[in-house]
Amino acid sequence: MLRAESVSFGYDEGFTLNDVSVTIPAGSLTGLLGPNGSGKTTLLKLLSGVLRPRTGRVMLGDRALTSMTRRELARYIASVPQETHPAFDYSVMEMVLMGRHPHLSAFQLEGPADFGIARDALDATGTRYLADRKYMTLSGGEKQRVVIASALAQSTEVLLLDEPTASLDLRYQLDVASLLARLNRERKVTMVLATHDLNLAASLCERLIVMRGGRILTAGPTREVLTGDTVRQLYDVEADVQFHEAAGHVTVIPVRRMP
């Protein structure tokens, strides 16, 4: 279980996250919603240990993240950024093998077991056929699946994703969404997914955390949290929120901008 306890954080530029407490149950798939600048990415960075809270603490089970080394932490928590732009033209296999870094000692090279795990991760994300391709030559959807494969190769219990479908077309959005659902179901990976896509969150996530202005607005089961009221509070938009029989989940249709 991953838990933030009364966490606060501030950037020099002025943005602050104030007294945030969230609990991410083991094996859950939790959505993190909120308008631009609400603190979703900052909260994800705090949950991954990349940022250290100014006050409060983040706990993984019964251990505070600040008591763990970066390498140790990376064996438990992996992250997938919105976009990844390497400075050099690595191959897909090289990108995925980078996920093995926290499991290797300082001068150790990847062995057969590491290659096996990397191939498994490529299989799980349907990207095995891209293994020898250069990462920079891939489409947006392929790149995102490769980055998820690299995170899977880290063999962690927790996966934090920051708007993983933001730059993808509808087909790739659905590909990535079904991939995440399958990984959560089959591998029991605990996931936190920050997204602006309310329908994606509704289709994937059993729980939602809703943020605004650096604070938690509300949190709970998706059916209870994702309502017209919530959408109005978050975005000043009137929306039609209904259960869609064919899709099997709540859908959100924006109707108009509130005056």
Next chain:
Amino acid sequence: MVRARLASILIGYGALALGACLLAPLAGSTHISLARALDRSIPFPDNVDAQIFFVARMPRVLTAAIVGSTLAAAGVVMQALLGNPLATPFTLGVSTGAALGAVLAITFGSRLPIGALASVPLASLAGAVVASAIVYVLATRPGRPISTMVLLLAGVTLNAFFSALILFVQYAADFTQAYRTIRWLMGDLDVGSFAPIVAALPLVLVALGIFACLPRSLNLLSVGADSAATRGVDVGLTQRLAFFSASLATAAAVSLAGPIGFVGIVVPHLIRLMVGVDHRIVLPASALFGAAFLIGCDLIARTALAPVEVPVGVVTAMLGGPFFLWLLVRRS
């Protein structure tokens, strides 16, 4: 898989560097025989070939090997640190700082009571250290990763500022001092003896030792700082080690032979074209190939217009300039 590839590449480029070190002293305006130079039955004072091989040419070839190796490796590290394949060891102002130190020593060394700093190599080393310190202080904040953007901007600004100071000092210099300054700025591998090499070697070895610890972290760092952090890299420590070691290597190389341009960008890119982009292979291969490359450039400098010698910096610039432009066109 990686191990076998690394071993074969290291053996190949190692043999190239070693071959260059052994064969280059044989070439020059006076023909000598390797067998005669190594013939121990002839007393050294009577063995002209051995004297030319070991005294006249070997220090120069070893200087080329050390400078080529450190500049090429420093280029690889700097490019990964800044996440910019077009960065060079001179991007952050280290070489211009060294140049300012050298120019000050050449112009005012005999007139001011500055002790050991009157020596051009020591003054250039001091200049490099001052430049690195300024850039580092500007780009770092306690407990935060280095801002590579500030690092880059501070380096570029410092380069321009120090260049202006160099011009001003040159304006105040007499004809002889100005000529010595220009020759130093062109780069010169003819160090005259083994003593300057021995003096620079500790700095080079410390830098190379740190380089050896960095490659896998540099792979991750070049994908992005946050991404590296979530894969288990201590980003702040890696950035500081990379900055410190690349600056130290550059400072040592420049204080030994002046600012020889383009080695730090041409060699890493040539190596990437040949062996891929994995820093575990690129870094050692660049260090070895950099040695052979600068020995080769110096050979051209010594022999192309013999008996006149072309400054080696001119040769590296004439090879490196068009290559650099080709890279820019290729990237765009």
